[in-house]
Amino acid sequence: MAARRAFRFSAMAEGSNVGPETLDELHQEVRRLAAAYPQLPLAPLLGDLVEIQDLSFRFLEHGHVRPGQARELYLLSAITSGMLAKASHDLGDPRSAMTQARTAYVCADNADHHAMRAWVRGLQSLIAYWDGRHQEASKYAALGISQVAGVTGTSAVWLSCLQARAGAALGDVAAVRESLAEAERARDAASPDDLDEFGGIMTFPVPRQLYYAADATAWLPDGPEAQQQAEAAVTAYRQAEPEEWAFGDQAGAHTDLALARIHAGSLDGVDEAMRPVLDLSAGQRINGIVASVRQVHTALRDPRWLTAPEARTTREEIEAFTAAPVAALPR
Incomplete structure (x- = not known):
């Protein structure tokens, strides 16, 4: 609790300018939360996720940020909003989940981050799939796949797997076979990108593919x-x-x-x-x-x-x- 208070104080103490210490701390916090999300219950993470999103939004809304800092803040906001979309989904609230996911996409767009745009489309596919909207899940997966040209990370593997799962729910056996084969091809071609470096929820390892x-x-x-x-x-x-x-x-x-x-x-x-x-x-x-x-x-x-x-x-x-x-x- 003391460390959290110290972080918030240092962020505010730097005034309206986003200093390097604050940006680095935000980055480390997002990395920690991304790695922890698949492994811990939601309760101990939710408060930190909300706080980090709030700080990131405040800096973007009211801070004096250079273009490079703005891109970094938008990417961190996209990842945090994506995790909060997953949190709403995990709590059985698909409407709020989609709202957070749309915000994540806007942030990814402002960061001009191609891989993050594709990742958010995958998240939207996941939300729709578990809400029983399988046609919509397939549509979002296809949108993501259309955006992975030039993306080297494992999000391309995830999107093909999402397409396979949505196709299976729709009874399209041929689409399932082709999508799973495409996921294997994407795995063979994948090399870690900056999203994979966050780990946890931002990467798609082999066990998850299986x-x-x-x-x-x-x-x-x-x-x-x-x-x-x-x-x-x-x-x-x-x-x-x-x-x-x-x-x-x-x-x-x-x-x-x-x-x-x-x-x-x-x-x-x-x-x-x-x-x-x-x-x-x-x-x-x-x-x-x-x-x-x-x-x-x-x-x-x-x-x-x-x-x-x-x-x-x-x-x-x-x-x-x-x-x-x-x-x-x-x-």
Whole structure:
């Protein structure tokens, strides 16, 4: 708390001019929050995100900034607004999420940052997908893909994976295959850019790519392929480097594995796949995880499983889990 107070004082003490110390501190804070976002519950991050966005906006609105500083501030504002869009999405508020995402895009545009524009389109695709607006999710992914010419970082991989997932939800099997193949080509061509250097939510590592592939193939009728993809994603997160680990995407990989096993006609291994998800604390029960868990509940309501004791037990646990999402916690 003392460090936060000191940072705010030093930022204000430099007056209307944005000094190098303040700009460097803002940059370090955004980097810290980007790295922490996929790994920590939302509650300890939300206040800092709001404060950093507010400071960045104040400097842009009232400060005396040179053109190079303005571009940097707009980029930092874009990233922070993007994280707050993800936070609203995680809290189950897609309307606020899209508002923050549009602000992030305006900031990316003012920074004239090509990769950041594409990244925000990916974020909009993600928000629309989990809100059940799959056609819109596909549209945003396509908009992002149209902007990745010359982008070397992993956001290009993310956009192709988003397109694959939206295509799967729409039942376009050919689009899924082509988009996943394009994601592989983008991975082979990728080299880290300045967004990847922020780490965390701003980069798209291999385990996350495998999870998206599992998410896409979970919609397809080929059960064995879905299981293979989900098992690969679960293994990748089990073996991931610390900086590549993300509790939300790991949970998604586990629910995909449970779904694949159910759709293949067996309850064997379903509880094993779901256990790490159902053991998550209430503070980690973000919107995407809750939605994925509900998909498992729906699958277990198939007439084949209605009287199966293990299916009944899992359904009851899922109902208890989804009754206390992070959005229900006091903030």
